[in-house]
Amino acid sequence: MATQLNSIETLASQEYKWGFVTNIDADSVPPGLNEDTIRLISARKNEPEFMLDWRLKAYRQWLTMKEPSWANIHYPAIDYQKIIYYSAPKTNKEGPKSLDEVDPELLATYEKLGIPLRERELLSGVAVDAVFDSVSVGTTFKKKLGELGIVFCSFSEAVQEHPELVQKYLGTVVPHSDNFFAALNAAVFSDGSFCYIPKGVRCPMELSTYFRINAKDTGQFERTLIVADEGAYVSYLEGCTAPRRDTNQLHAAVVELVALDNATIKYSTVQNWYPGDKEGKGGIYNFVTKRGKCLGVNSKISWTQVETGSAITWKYPSCLLLGDNSVGEFYSVALTNNYQQADTGTKMIHAGKNTRSTIVSKGISAGRGQNTYRGAVKILKGASGARNYSQCDSMLLGDKCGAHTFPYLEVKNTSSSVEHEASTSKIGEDQIFYCRQRGISTEDAVGMIVNGFCKEVFRELPMEFAVEAQKLLGVSLEGSVG
Amino acid sequence: MGNPILEIKNLHATVGGKEILRGIDLTVNAGEVHAIMGPNGSGKSTLAQVIAGRDLYTVTEGEVLYEGQDLLALAPEERAQQGIFLAFQYPVEIPGVSNLYFLKAALNAARKRRGEPELDAMEFLSLVRQKITLMGMEESLLNRAVNAGFSGGEKKRNEIFQMAVLEPRLALLDETDSGLDIDALKVVANGVNTLRSPDRATLVITHYQRLLNHIVPDYVHVLAEGRIVRSGDKSLALTLEASGYVGMEELAETAQ
Numbered sequence: 149m150a151t152q153l154n155s156i157e158t159l160a161s162q163e164y165k166w167g168f169v170t171n172i173d174a175d176s177v178p179p180g181l182n183e184d185t186i187r188l189i190s191a192r193k194n195e196p197e198f199m200l201d202w203r204l205k206a207y208r209q210w211l212t213m214k215e216p217s218w219a220n221i222h223y224p225a226i227d228y229q230k231i232i233y234y235s236a237p238k239t240n241k242e243g244p245k246s247l248d249e250v251d252p253e254l255l256a257t258y259e260k261l262g263i264p265l266r267e268r269e270l271l272s273g274v275a276v277d278a279v280f281d282s283v284s285v286g287t288t289f290k291k292k293l294g295e296l297g298i299v300f301c302s303f304s305e306a307v308q309e310h311p312e313l314v315q316k317y318l319g320t321v322v323p324h325s326d327n328f329f330a331a332l333n334a335a336v337f338s339d340g341s342f343c344y345i346p347k348g349v350r351c352p353m354e355l356s357t358y359f360r361i362n363a364k365d366t367g368q369f370e371r372t373l374i375v376a377d378e379g380a381y382v383s384y385l386e387g388c389t390a391p392r393r394d395t396n397q398l399h400a401a402v403v404e405l406v407a408l409d410n411a412t413i414k415y416s417t418v419q420n421w422y423p424g425d426k427e428g429k430g431g432i433y434n435f436v437t438k439r440g441k442c443l444g445v446n447s448k449i450s451w452t453q454v455e456t457g458s459a460i461t462w463k464y465p466s467c468l469l470l471g472d473n474s475v476g477e478f479y480s481v482a483l484t485n486n487y488q489q490a491d492t493g494t495k496m497i498h499a500g501k502n503t504r505s506t507i508v509s510k511g512i513s514a515g516r517g518q519n520t521y522r523g524a525v526k527i528l529k530g531a532s533g534a535r536n537y538s539q540c541d542s543m544l545l546g547d548k549c550g551a552h553t554f555p556y557l558e559v560k561n562t563s564s565s566v567e568h569e570a571s572t573s574k575i576g577e578d579q580i581f582y583c584r585q586r587g588i589s590t591e592d593a594v595g596m597i598v599n600g601f602c603k604e605v606f607r608e609l610p611m612e613f614a615v616e617a618q619k620l621l622g623v624s625l626e627g628s629v630g
Numbered sequence: 631m632g633n634p635i636l637e638i639k640n641l642h643a644t645v646g647g648k649e650i651l652r653g654i655d656l657t658v659n660a661g662e663v664h665a666i667m668g669p670n671g672s673g674k675s676t677l678a679q680v681i682a683g684r685d686l687y688t689v690t691e692g693e694v695l696y697e698g699q700d701l702l703a704l705a706p707e708e709r710a711q712q713g714i715f716l717a718f719q720y721p722v723e724i725p726g727v728s729n730l731y732f733l734k735a736a737l738n739a740a741r742k743r744r745g746e747p748e749l750d751a752m753e754f755l756s757l758v759r760q761k762i763t764l765m766g767m768e769e770s771l772l773n774r775a776v777n778a779g780f781s782g783g784e785k786k787r788n789e790i791f792q793m794a795v796l797e798p799r800l801a802l803l804d805e806t807d808s809g810l811d812i813d814a815l816k817v818v819a820n821g822v823n824t825l826r827s828p829d830r831a832t833l834v835i836t837h838y839q840r841l842l843n844h845i846v847p848d849y850v851h852v853l854a855e856g857r858i859v860r861s862g863d864k865s866l867a868l869t870l871e872a873s874g875y876v877g878m879e880e881l882a883e884t885a886q
Contacts (some may be wrong), residue, residue, distance in 0.1 A: 582722040585682050586736035587710035600726025
């Protein structure tokens with residue numbers, strides 16, 4: 149037994165394979181935040197008046213707000229004046245028009261990350277928008293999508309090319325005053341992805357954004373806005389990595405989704421920001437606000453997330469189910485190893501009639517990791533016939549980690565039904581021995597058992613992503629059993 | 631002199647500081663079936679677990695050779711890959727991992743070790759389909775999670791099914807008969823008998839003589855207080871059936 153525990157602890161010693169730094173000239177503003185910083189960011193991006201006004205409104209709101217302290221996470225105070233709020237790889241001022249204008253060093257970076265922007269454009273059916281530090285460096289497949297009327301571009305570009313769409317939907321799901329981190333994001337966000345699927349169009353390929361933090365002491369504040377018009381369908385993938393550094397870096401993103409009548413948005417994330425080292429030094433602080441609004445009847449928003457990175461994860465992808473018969477889903481795998489902390493879950497707010505939601509959360513804790521599921525299901529008065537099913541399972545590897553579950557239920561309509569199931573399990577010495585007796589090594593056994601535990605979530609991921617997620621889980625647990 | 635697959639010499643083993651095996655000597659040759667019988671707590675299961683390499687047990691003295699090499703120096707998965715199979719007394723549940731996936735990983739680990747190409751999904755499927763018919767089991771069982779929600783009898787049959795797929799050189803059956811009705815017992819025995827061949831050996835651990843009517847052993851050994859106190863042919867099992875294990879502990883004392 150003792151050997152088993154020791155070996156589980158050593159599973160924690162994992163190499164982060166995406167920790168390299170790209171040497172590239174960056175155009176950064178000095179650290180610190182005040183109204184001038186915001187004006188500067190807005191000016192750099194050549195934004196229309198309404199954007200600057202919105203940013204300043206958010207900033208003034210932010211000044212009156214307090215950093216939330218209710219989450220089950222612990223970290224030293226963040227000095228917001230030490231962060232660089234804007235950093236962009238130096239290229240021609242206008243930003244790259246095509247991949248040919250992108251710095252080859254940057255393209256090489258994405259190659260290394262396994263996201264060859266060029267090849268992807270030619271070979272696979274995934275359109276990629278790559279965001280490097282604060283700005284988008286290239287979007288593939290734009291033309292092909294354009295023929296269908298689909299807009300898929302960087303946020304900055306959307307502000308220039310489609311200001312009416314941005315103005316109509318920006319902040320309608322996550323208002324500028326929503327919470328401390330969302331307000332900060334609204335004030336300083338520098339780029340992100342924008343996507344609009346017109347009426348009746350089924351997006352023929354997976355759309356994907358790849359986020360990369362490179363510059364030191366930079367915060368990354370991207371904002372993604374996806375609108376699926378009536379009867380539209382889109383599947384969207386998001387991936388993230390960052391270099392290995394001793395200091396903590398802040399990532400405060402916002403994602404807003406809007407689904408109109410009969411529209412479906414499927415949003416999948418594989419979050420693999422640098423988690424810090426074995427002693428808990430460094431790593432990304434990931435404070436993210438993600439929310440979708442099922443505005444139309446029969447609309448559907450489905451979140452799937454695999455969270456293996458970041459020193460701290462604070463993230464609750466949620467659904468506002470306003471349209472009658474609308475559907476919200478949340479499928480989550482969160483893994484914490486070494487000193488990682490995750491406080492993640494979802495909110496399902498049922499306002500429309502016969503709205504349905506499903507929550508499946510799988511938390512895995514290893515090393516000294518702390519994993520918290522926090523979820524809220526609210527059935528409002530008018531939501532007759534609403535149904536929710538929640539399942540929260542935790543798995544512990546070793547005896548120094550923790551799993552916590554905080555489900556909140558608020559039901560104001562008697563014709564609704566809410567179900568909640570929860571379980572906690574450990575990988576037993578007997579299970580490992582059974583696998584080994586069949587010739588399967590301890591590491592493979594742990595990988596197999598953990599992947600089995602996550603199966604219900606992985607099957608929600610698009611094919612290539614599911615394979616990637618399984619591998620990632622294996623790597624993230626490497627060395628935690630030996 | 632036969633061709634020994636397993637040679638155990640003066641084996642002592644402890645668990646939590648308590649000595650369970652107190653000097654076991656046993657040689658199993660290729661082609662032989664040996665039965666280990668004995669009262670509860672005599673060390674039968676411990677012997678099987680030590681051979682399989684469970685690290686809850688500490689070997690304090692003696693040696694174990696498997697095909698002439700030092701077995702105790704090998705990790706459990708290496709022993710398995712080289713042909714040692716333990717049918718567990720209490721098969722373990724692994725939720726979320728399908729029987730098919732599990733067994734394919736196991737078989738391919740052994741094949742890789744032997745330098746043989748790994749089987750792909752289709753080749754593997756046709757192999758297991760043959761074997762599952764042999765065990766009289768439902769094919770749907772392949773897609774169920776390993777032992778999860780199986781009845782006691784299904785778990786035991788699943789062990790023998792795995793054995794049939796992995797085709798071990800040395801099979802250890804740890805009380806595989808316990809909890810089986812007579813029909814299931816026949817199926818299990820049939821699975822074991824099918825595997826009998828001149829280059830394989832089997833160690834059947836059982837409390838009761840019943841199983842040995844169906845898997846007829848070449849030798850029967852009686853274990854008491856961590857020692858083999860009597861050895862004989864299959865008739866010894868019948869004698870024990872009639873007289874019980876009474877007196878065996880005293881034999882163990884005299885052996886000291």
